[in-house]
Amino acid sequence: MFASSASRCLRGFSKLAQRNASTLILAEHSNNTLNAATLSAVTAAKTMGGDITALVAASSPADQVVSDLRKVDGVTRVLLANGDAFEGALPETVTPVVVAAHKQFNFSHIAAGHTAMGKNILPRVAALLDVNQISDVTGIEGEDTFVRTIYAGNAVATVKSADDVKVFTVRTTAFPAAEVASNSATEETAPAAETPEGLSKFVGQELSKSDRPELSSAKIVISGGRGMKNGENFELLYKMADKLGAAVGASRAAVDAGMVPNDMQIGQTGKIVAPELYIAVGISGAIQHLAGMKDSKIIVAINKDEEAPIFQVSDFGLVADLFKAVPEMTDAL
CATH class of the missing domain: 3.40.50.1220 (TPP-binding domain)
Structure with a gap:
């Protein structure tokens, strides 16, 4: 077991030496509106430098979401995966697209907000990539060093990862939302991925509506x-x-x-x-x-x-x- 871990560490350091930092952000949205958690994840990614790519998986064209992401300060590329299979952002269908994007572009980091969606999809991504996932990150001290709380927030842990790709979720309250400014990122079609059929089906959702803030x-x-x-x-x-x-x-x-x-x-x-x-x-x-x-x-x-x-x-x-x-x-x- 130790030899296997050491081998993976060496493999990770070798791959990191061959590439600059680049981050894939899994965008959370409602097909029309971008979730603020994604903007916080972009801010976290900016602290590590390098290119930032945002992935949008949507059951409709999601033109407004893509347009907003292209304007976000720090985002250099937006990947769009479009199709009925992505309705409801089911992890069984979104996860293969994230993995396919990583295999094509070889990102050093994959991140999302620490929301229900991020907590549902990124652990699956990490498992398929055979790496550890770091949850609820509140601070970033380097490309491989992250800060997170443990024991219900009673202690703070600084985690250093030797995996070739760092997969983590971001506590949205710890990072301010990135500005939607005059940036102009490129737009591309996300790499094709085989999505399993019959594992799950999106039936519907009931959203509570309120005039009060979220x-x-x-x-x-x-x-x-x-x-x-x-x-x-x-x-x-x-x-x-x-x-x-x-x-x-x-x-x-x-x-x-x-x-x-x-x-x-x-x-x-x-x-x-x-x-x-x-x-x-x-x-x-x-x-x-x-x-x-x-x-x-x-x-x-x-x-x-x-x-x-x-x-x-x-x-x-x-x-x-x-x-x-x-x-x-x-x-x-």
């Missing part, structure tokens, strides 16, 4: 926990959020109790946020939740339990009954 990009986030008691009481947070122009999230305890849908969950197994202002209402502060919001600029906690762990990370704390405090604060806004 959680991962909101500047103000208000979250409710087990202390909210039931879903109807989240109306208190919605009213405050509407006055502040904020997004509304929840702890896993609130989601597991059925108070709110799981797309509102913030934490280690939910969404990672880092807003300018984070207001935690009725949230005790379990480490799994803290892992998803402790990078917020200002943290305000409202909880009737003065021993709640959330007060240890908050900048401002209010020991009070949330059912009295929140309405009073909303009326004062």
Whole structure:
């Protein structure tokens, strides 16, 4: 086993010596709109220098997505894979295209946002390329050295990879979105790849619609926990959020109790946020939740339990009954 690992390390160093840094970014989109997570991945790739290629796999022409990507500062080439098989961005169909693109262009890095899509596809890519995948990168110290959190964010690990291609996902809150400017990247057709048939089928999706900002990009986030008691009481947070122009999230305890849908969950197994202002209402502060919001600029906690762990990370704390405090604060806004 040691000999095999050493052999792979030597093979990796040999290949790196023969090429400059070049990164393939897996673009996340809705066929019409580019996801901001992709722009954060581009910013991460720019820290390593070299050419940046963006891959778009879409079930429709996705002209707007391609046009926007071509203008992103740092992107030098956009590859487009178009066909009905890519509807829903199923990992079984997108993964072979990513691997085919790498085999043709021999990228030194393959990256995506640390989103549901990135976490679904890149581990498969890494397995097919027989390399390790580095998840949830928060910093890049070199072409082969990455920083990521471990133990629910309680420790920070610096990882050095000797693989010939580095496959990693990027924490979107750790890197600002790359600017969509006046750049003019080239557009090419992605290399053909054999996609398996019958393994999975995209049936449909139900997307929640809201006038409030999206959680991962909101500047103000208000979250409710087990202390909210039931879903109807989240109306208190919605009213405050509407006055502040904020997004509304929840702890896993609130989601597991059925108070709110799981797309509102913030934490280690939910969404990672880092807003300018984070207001935690009725949230005790379990480490799994803290892992998803402790990078917020200002943290305000409202909880009737003065021993709640959330007060240890908050900048401002209010020991009070949330059912009295929140309405009073909303009326004062």
